[in-house]
Amino acid sequence: MRPPERLARFTPAERFAHRAVAILGLILTVSGLILYLPELSLLVARRTLVEGVHVVAGLLLPLPVFAALLSPAFRADLGALNRFVPSDWSWLRNRERRVGVLPVGKFNAGQKLAAAAFAGAGVVLFGTGIMLLLPTQLALPDGLRQGATIVHDATTLALVALLVGHAALAYRHPEARRALRTGTMDVAYAEQNYSEWARASQGRPRNEP
């Protein structure tokens, strides 16, 4: 039997979750930077409107993630992102990581770390965002309000750096973008970048090292 040329990688639920989080995240980043950077505040001004957009997008962002948790495929992806195998550490250290020598599962070690960082930053931003939104209702003392402001700002700066890296890597890997758009990935690309996953997806036995 001829092997398929494209491997099923992401279900519609996973693609929807990624798309929704990306759109809301972009809205949050742009509106947040307008609120944060004086130069942009001066250009745009409409502070109450920008603030409203930022708050609504922030409150909505967890919804697609929770919705996707209903999907077994998404939960399996979270499990794969969570677990580090010994070869992941080699992958992080190895400059030749992209040539298919190291065994890589569905996600490489960089993607695993980035996913954890995105999730951590997301929870920190959501929590501090709620504190900034409702300081009086939550009866927060000044120290915590200041802490929430600083942590929200600093986390944003770190997250923007992470997002720039995320977008740059996506730009360099059109096949990875195609997988999130169409749900399938080219076999040759998968063999090179996700060797173990490509093997398992095609039902081939594990290569003994």
Added chain:
Amino acid sequence: MEIPPGDQPLGAPVGRRVFLGLVGLGAAAVAAGGPLSAVLSRVQAKAAAHDPTGLSGLIPGGGWRYYSVTGDFPSVEPAAYRLRVAGLVDKPLSLSLADIAARPRTTVVRDFQCVTGWRVPKVRWSGVTLASLIEAAGPLPSATAVLFRSFDGAYTESLTMKQAMRSDVLVADTLGHAAVSSEHGGPVRMVVAPMYGYKSCKWLSEIRLVPRLVPGFWEQNGYDQDGWVGTSNGRSDAPT
């Protein structure tokens, strides 16, 4: 496509550790907020003093933030600007920038504290006291409060007459050693030094003496009328 059980070791839950570590770090930093904020303010001030690029402004915790409640930061031709002092007065005034500059000057140097938390240390404002303008216009006995209007068309603020007559309540045209710029509320703005920033109406166009206190823009949105720094709006900042 998950890896079949037994085919490969399950591996350590590094993702969860990183995730929980970041959340814990964030929570700890929030809890350490007050002292952390003071340190960052100092770092930011030091960095800004030796930073021609302005990138130090990115450090969280320092510097001005510019708020406008309307769609833009309004500006006006300096020659066309007039400040009206009107309402319950004997002789209403209409002052040009030159008229204001020619009056006896007052300077205050105070920290500027915003009710949202940021504070700019030792800001130098110059202008004329509000009290001197009110006296020049001749307040009627029926005037008990002052209403401020902005030429942005939306913002209003108010003070009791007693608050308005304080010597640290300025009608300012100078910030530092330069004219108050548009984003700072120029050419002329209020500076109510002992109160939170929202009490200091930017883009000031009218000072109106009124029979009763009228809540301003932010007071109608739940902020305290008496916006003393440190004892209002549920905050306990050091007084300015």
